[in-house]
Amino acid sequence: MNEFTDFKTYKMKNKKTYQYVFDYFSEQILSGELKINDKILPEREIAEKLDVSRNSIREVMHMLEINGLLDCRQGSGNYIRCEPQGYMVQFMNMxxxxxxxxxxEVYDIRMGYETVALRLAIKNATEEEIEQLHQILIKMDEVEDPKESGRLDMEFHNKLIAASHNRLIVLYSSMIAELMNRFISDFRVRIMADPRQAEALRRAHWNIYDSLVAKDFVAGSFAMQRHFDIVGEKLEYLQKQLDN
Incomplete structure (x- = not known):
């Protein structure tokens, strides 16, 4: 039902008014009628078009604003935007x-998409992004505080994901960022307590970086797998402790 021209008939279906209005905006965006920075019609015109109350329009517009899809500018109007990360992070955490x-489960999904991110970063990373990763690794070697080391580890992986230049990977990563960062920080502290594992993890990070410089995905995937093997060993050990 493109542009909801037959919206009154559509309303007869078993849906609440706010759902009709939400579907209207959804159809407008999905069809390409509304794009980022487009100004939407005034509330009154939308209400007349859909034969619903202005309160229903405001309700949905408020929801879209919270979700990061609408920018309501006082005295100017309402504009389409696309900044849903804050809402999506909260939603995914819940x-x-x-x-x-x-x-x-975090380990499994992270192992999958970071390997893909590495492959893309080898192809797409800029010299500046590669140098940023280099500087993070230097700091990781110098720092002694476990929490700061964990923070730098998170920064390294986040920069690597950003260097993939794949917007869906970056967006998905941001959605589960809080749990992912807690996972990285927690396990790094535990791993760094074991000198053998700490050194192996340090080498794995440097080997990931070296693969980016050399544009060698075979070496990079091996280094990434080694990285996750170290984390997996600790995860398996902790899981056995919990089971016993």
């Missing part, structure tokens, strides 16, 4: 908490 998502 979903993961309710589902009691475990570290093993």
């Amino acid at each position: 979903v993961m908490a309710l589902h009691k998502i475990e570290y093993t």
